Amino acid sequence: MSRDQKFFDMYSLVIGVLILIAVAIFVFSMKVSDLTQGVYTRDAAEYQASVTDRIRPVGQVYLAGEEHESSAPIVETPATPEPVATSMTGPQVYNAACNACHGAGIGGAPILGDGAQWTDRIAQGADTLNEHAVRGFSGSTGFMPPKGGRMDLSDAEIEAAVDYMVGQVQ
Numbered sequence: 237m238s239r240d241q242k243f244f245d246m247y248s249l250v251i252g253v254l255i256l257i258a259v260a261i262f263v264f265s266m267k268v269s270d271l272t273q274g275v276y277t278r279d280a281a282e283y284q285a286s287v288t289d290r291i292r293p294v295g296q297v298y299l300a301g302e303e304h305e306s307s308a309p310i311v312e313t314p315a316t317p318e319p320v321a322t323s324m325t326g327p328q329v330y331n332a333a334c335n336a337c338h339g340a341g342i343g344g345a346p347i348l349g350d351g352a353q354w355t356d357r358i359a360q361g362a363d364t365l366n367e368h369a370v371r372g373f374s375g376s377t378g379f380m381p382p383k384g385g386r387m388d389l390s391d392a393e394i395e396a397a398v399d400y401m402v403g404q405v406q
């Protein structure tokens with residue numbers, strides 16, 4: 237009888253210790269997850285954004301005249317076609333790239349159509365004018381940037397613009 241009692245006591249003690257260890261591990265893991273999940277999961281911007289997204293209201297009420305962005309219809313923007321590499325004409329290039337300076341003579345630029353300012357320049361010959369327009373030129377009145385600063389334009393387009401400018405001189 238006493239041996240049974242002894243076995244029972246020992247058995248309860250072992251079970252009790254095991255339960256204690258299990259509880260301790262459980263509590264410890266809860267604590268660890270509390271410390272880590274908060275920092276690495278629940279406070280993470282992506283996690284919070286995904287929660288906000290999941291719990292956002294299905295619809296919203298807007299009164300007439302109220303500003304709101306979300307109701308703007310979602311329009312599929314058609315893919316913009318690749319710009320076809322067409323070259324611009326002389327006047328087009330002039331308006332887009334040269335008029336800023338040559339229209340009003342900014343920075344000493346010879347004004348479009350002003351004979352007095354152009355005759356000497358034209359006398360240099362078309363090749364020189366083209367070269368100065370394409371490569372840039374620093375003369376007596378100011379600085380002409382290469383291609384008027386429009387390096388995306390082709391040499392031929394610049395030359396067409398020079399041609400146009402020369403043609404405007406009376």
Ligand code: HEC
Nearest residue numbers: 333334337344345357368369375376377378379380384397
């Ligand atoms: C940032 C201002 C500016 C822009 C933009 C500009 N030019 Fe000029 N250009 C000048 C100036 C300043 C001169 C005069 C330089 C000098 O003689 O001292 C000049 C001179 C010229 C000359 C005369 C060069 C010579 O040998 O006398 C030609 C031709 C010319 N530009 C063509 C063009 C063309 C074509 C464009 C557009 C693609 C253009 N320019 C855009 C400022 C500009």
